[in-house]
Amino acid sequence: MSLEFPPPSYTPTGGDWIKDTNDTENSFPKYKTVIHNASHGNGVYVAWSNSVYDLNGTNEWPPSGAFDKQTSSVNNNKRGWASANDADGQYGTTYSTADKPSPVNLYLTIPVPINTTSYSITIRDSIPSEQAPKKWNFYGSYNGGDWTLIHSQDNQINWSTAETRTYSVSNHSYRHFRWEWLRNNGNAVISVGEIKVFGE
Secondary structure (H helix, E strand, O other): OOEEEOOOOOEOOOOOOEEEEEEEEOOEEEEEEEEEOOOOOOEEEEEEEOOOEOOOOOOOEOHHHHOOOOOOOOOOOOOOEEOOOOOOOOOOOHHHHOOOOOOEEEEEEEEEEEEEEEEEEEOOOOOOHHHOEEEEEEEEEOOOOOOEEEEEEOOOOOOOOOOEEEEEEEEEEEEEEEEEEEEEOOOOOOEEOEEEEEEO
């Protein structure tokens, strides 16, 4: 039976995700939480991205927001993740019909490897659907260095508010995951409300 990662309920509620500015990747901080007292998947989770909306500002939408099990994305809660509204993070109409040459990536590391069977993406409930991803690659890695393409999607259009879409993938063992966002649906930034990974 496939299980959900991070687990659907755990202590503390939503996880206490901490921005670790001492642990960075290409100057971008990693966000970490320790899950305990869940029925499975206990341990350290790490999320990071090479583009974060208002990084270190008062309106930051951190990578951990894509994995915190909190789906209400009102501004004062920051439930969800969004790319930066700058040259590196912007998509817009240009990259709704062509692949972004240096795409934004979103990463998740879980405590132990799992045989990955599917994943789901929920878009945020308070943003235009144009921010939703349109085309992407999904990668897995056992060691965090060697990446294998698990799954690709294209022409994911006409998202409804807070819609969830689930994608089945080949069953292989991975601990590290990466979403490479090639296109969105026309907005300046790309964002997601929640991502879940399922495996055995």
